[in-house]
Amino acid sequence: MTxxxxxxxxxxxxxxxxxxxxxxxxxxxxxxxxxxxSTEKLPLPIKAASCYCSRCLKKLKDEKKRLEGQIDQ
Structure with missing residues (x-):
């Protein structure tokens, strides 16, 4: 696997x-x-030639929502 x-x-x-x-x-x-x-508005991987798996992408999305909630408060 590459x-x-x-x-x-x-x-x-x-x-x-x-x-x-x-x-x-x-x-x-x-x-x-x-x-x-969704991959919309999430950071690109450090190595942009590879994609996140669905589990890590969900973690990123959840963390983004959590941080946005803290900023909005």
Whole structure:
């Protein structure tokens, strides 16, 4: 497995369809399922050539919401 297939947050497989040579629109992050975190307005991975896995992306999204809630108060 190459580095592009590993999540920069946890180093586990990120299940990125595009990095596996499949069309980007077939990736889990592009499917728009309600239980999948959106990538909108989240920081890019340190290594921008790799994607976060769904678990780390959810953690980032939750942390972003938590921080925004603190700032808004």
């Amino acid at each position: 580095e592009v297939n590993l999540c920069p947050g946890c180093s586990q497989p990120n299940q990125c369809a595009f990095s596996l040579g499949q069309p980007a629109d077939t990736c889990w992050c592009m499917q728009g399922a309600p239980d999948q975190p």
